[in-house]
Amino acid sequence: MGVDGPDGSGKTVLAAELADVVRDRGRQVVQVSIDDFHHVRAVRYRRGRDSPEGFWLGSYDYDRFREFVLDPFAPGGDRRYRPAGHDLDTDRVVNPEPRQAPTGTVLIVDGLFLHRDELHDQWDLSLFLEVPFTETARRMAVRDGTPPDPDHPGMRRYVQAQRIYFAACDPRNRATAVIDNTDPAAPRLSWSPRSGRAR
Secondary structure, three states: OEEEOOOOOOHHHHHHHHHHHHHHOOOOEEEEEHHHHEOOHHHHOOOOOOOHHHHHHHOEOHHHHHHHHHHHHOOOOOOEEOOOOEEOOOOEEOOOOOEEOOOOOEEEEEOOOOOOOOOHHHOOOEEEEEOOHHHHHHHHHHHHOOOOOOOOHHHHHHHHHHHHHHHHHOHHHHOOEEEEOOOOOOOEEEEEOOOOEEO
């Protein structure tokens, strides 16, 4: 399962809540964040530290993510996965010891851009969290100290990168379902594109 959405939309929290629900139903769960598979800074900032295109094109090492996480959980995979490929604090590429997931384990991945061309066909089920940029910027300001105005120049890298993503990949239509997470205490299924039904 993939849990996608803009920065500050509540992906990691919702993924953890979904993991708890799955465990309560007697299934093993592995939760991984694509934020543990960044490229090193030299790649991420190749187009400039403030570049939206750089954020969109250079943030994540999808080849490493596929090798460490997606391939082991794919049909026929051995479920020997590595939960991280990069340490963001030290900017070091990491190669942790593999972990063995039991047969039948549910994989839940949270992160940005999960409906890119490289990833969108990897999910048996995927969610896209829809939250206005005014709200995600407010949350990011509380969490990260960034400007609370999505139109502030300091937010251009993040907001414009998301707009590039929306235009290039249309994640709302690629997702199994769209969740309105404006109120994280009461996430609401707002649209199920594959069923064609508004909710």
